[in-house]
Amino acid sequence: IKATMIVDKDFKIGEVDKRIYGSFVEHLGRAVYGGIYEKDHSTADPQGFRGDVLELVKGLDVPIVRYPGGNFVSGYNWEDGVGPVEQRPSRLELAWRTIEPNWVGLNEFMDWCKKANTEAMMAVNLGTRGPAEARDLIEYANHPSGTLFSDLRRKHGYEQPHAIKTWCLGNEMDGPWQIGAKTAVEYGRIANETAKVMRWVDPTIELVACGSSSLHMPSFPEWEATVLDLTYDNVDFISLHQYYGNPSNDSANFLALSLGMDSFINTVISTADYVQAKKRSKKKINLSFDEWNVWFHSNEADRKLDPWQIAPPQLEDIYNHEDALVVGCMLISLLKRADRVKMACIAQLVNVIAPIMTANGGAAWKQTIYYPYMHASLFGRGTALVPLIQSPKYDAKDYTDVPYLESVAVHNEEKGEVTIFAVNRNLEESLGLEVDLRSFGGCTLIEHIVLENDDLKAANTLEAPDRVKPHTNGNARVDGSKIEASLSKASWNVVRVK
Numbered sequence: 190i191k192a193t194m195i196v197d198k199d200f201k202i203g204e205v206d207k208r209i210y211g212s213f214v215e216h217l218g219r220a221v222y223g224g225i226y227e228k229d230h231s232t233a234d235p236q237g238f239r240g241d242v243l244e245l246v247k248g249l250d251v252p253i254v255r256y257p258g259g260n261f262v263s264g265y266n267w268e269d270g271v272g273p274v275e276q277r278p279s280r281l282e283l284a285w286r287t288i289e290p291n292w293v294g295l296n297e298f299m300d301w302c303k304k305a306n307t308e309a310m311m312a313v314n315l316g317t318r319g320p321a322e323a324r325d326l327i328e329y330a331n332h333p334s335g336t337l338f339s340d341l342r343r344k345h346g347y348e349q350p351h352a353i354k355t356w357c358l359g360n361e362m363d364g365p366w367q368i369g370a371k372t373a374v375e376y377g378r379i380a381n382e383t384a385k386v387m388r389w390v391d392p393t394i395e396l397v398a399c400g401s402s403s404l405h406m407p408s409f410p411e412w413e414a415t416v417l418d419l420t421y422d423n424v425d426f427i428s429l430h431q432y433y434g435n436p437s438n439d440s441a442n443f444l445a446l447s448l449g450m451d452s453f454i455n456t457v458i459s460t461a462d463y464v465q466a467k468k469r470s471k472k473k474i475n476l477s478f479d480e481w482n483v484w485f486h487s488n489e490a491d492r493k494l495d496p497w498q499i500a501p502p503q504l505e506d507i508y509n510h511e512d513a514l515v516v517g518c519m520l521i522s523l524l525k526r527a528d529r530v531k532m533a534c535i536a537q538l539v540n541v542i543a544p545i546m547t548a549n550g551g552a553a554w555k556q557t558i559y560y561p562y563m564h565a566s567l568f569g570r571g572t573a574l575v576p577l578i579q580s581p582k583y584d585a586k587d588y589t590d591v592p593y594l595e596s597v598a599v600h601n602e603e604k605g606e607v608t609i610f611a612v613n614r615n616l617e618e619s620l621g622l623e624v625d626l627r628s629f630g631g632c633t634l635i636e637h638i639v640l641e642n643d644d645l646k647a648a649n650t651l652e653a654p655d656r657v658k659p660h661t662n663g664n665a666r667v668d669g670s671k672i673e674a675s676l677s678k679a680s681w682n683v684v685r686v687k
């Protein structure tokens with residue numbers, strides 16, 4: 190069986206904002222303590238940041254990292270995390286029922302961002318708190334000097350402001366599990382008033398309003414319409430969150446779930462544009478898909494954990510080969526709407542539903558999902574091109590007419606390269622692929638990277654960290670402006686030409 194694809198440099202979706210390759214570090218489980226930070230680790234730097242983890246993060250070239258939550262932020266007092274560490278309080282952390290020792294806070298995280306060559310996407314607490322505390326926080330973080338909070342930052346050893354540009358107005362405020370959950374009207378009003386004061390402190394910031402916490406929330410997409418109606422002029426982005434899983438072990442269906450992500454994105458764009466029309470506004474609201482991933486493997490283990498521990502192993506999904514394929518499909522979904530999805534964060538970065546795993550006091554390694562995320566981040570920068578695809582299809586439990594080929598192309602004009610990202614969803618057979626690169630003239634192959642495995646459930650572990658990893662022996666051949674390849678069953682492919 191065979192699929193075809195036409196890619197033309199003039200059929201543009203839009204510029205890829207590099208921030209769609211963002212990630213997320215929450216004060217949750219071992220994401221911070223035992224993840225980015227472990228002061229007694231053999232690779233720890235003088236601040237306690239793990240060097241081995243930093244190296245793996247740098248390998249992903251992560252442009253932005255959301256912090257400090259997540260559900261955590263809705264009960265967080267940012268003041269607990271600044272100033273001398275020995276004077277910081279330990280707190281009951283109600284979102285995840287742990288003890289938060291506050292060994293790492295805003296200033297340390299900003300130092301870590303510098304070391305990781307990334308920037309922060311900071312969230313403010315709109316669960317237990319409101320505009321006043323958000324104003325104080327941004328004054329502390331971004332105001333140069335001469336005021337209570339900016340001078341407090343200087344007293345804490347940070348003379349220069351952190352100049353944090355991107356801010357989230359709370360987290361998943363539609364979810365009953367959220368500390369201080371709100372109705373759309375309650376949230377829209379407080380988000381708007383918070384946005385105003387934050388912008389008055391620093392007019393250069395960009396603000397993200399909370400959209401629905403998943404596509405399956407009963408209030409979606411009414412929530413988006415109401416929230417944007419109440420915040421339109423004062424925010425820049427609306428957020429989307431979505432996780433997928435395969436609890437019933439139906440892999441064909443699991444691989445089809447990114448079709449839901451496509452329609453989620455399209456519906457949020459339509460809703461934002463509906464509010465734009467209603468307001469007769471010139472302004473477009475873009476999308477921040479600031480939590481996405483596969484999440485289900487750890488659910489059972491998490492239910493058995495005792496509460497009130499410091500950094501217990503929460504949400505530690507061990508990812509397998511099929512999870513990496515779904516992550517690949519999700520990355521392609523983001524690229525297919527690169528015109529409006531301008532930020533996105535794989536959730537999360539280390540240990541907690543993450544591409545990077547660590548052992549406390551031991552090694553750090555790459556999960557299967559590290560690879561598609563890394564390939565997209567490294568090779569998916571430039572202009573996303575419309576994928577005109579003809580593909581054989583199949584029917585799955587939740588979706589009919591699921592194309593075996595999921596694909597998109599990115600043109601990096603600066604480097605003169607085109608990269609095709611492609612997943613073959615067929616679990617039994619390879620898929621022939623013919624790409625017509627028409628307007629690109631004579632091309633040559635740089636490499637064809639393949640992530641394949643006979644065992645869909647194969648995973649990387651501390652003992653076998655390289656069981657699933659890509660190779661560059663893909664069979665793509667380039668003849669002039671045509672690429673021909675055979676995509677192995679259940680595979681993730683990166684075909685790079687110039």
Ligand code: AHR
Pocket residue numbers: 215258259260261360361402480536537
């Ligand atoms: O990423 C894990 C959790 O998932 C986040 O804290 C929350 O926002 C979402 O429900």
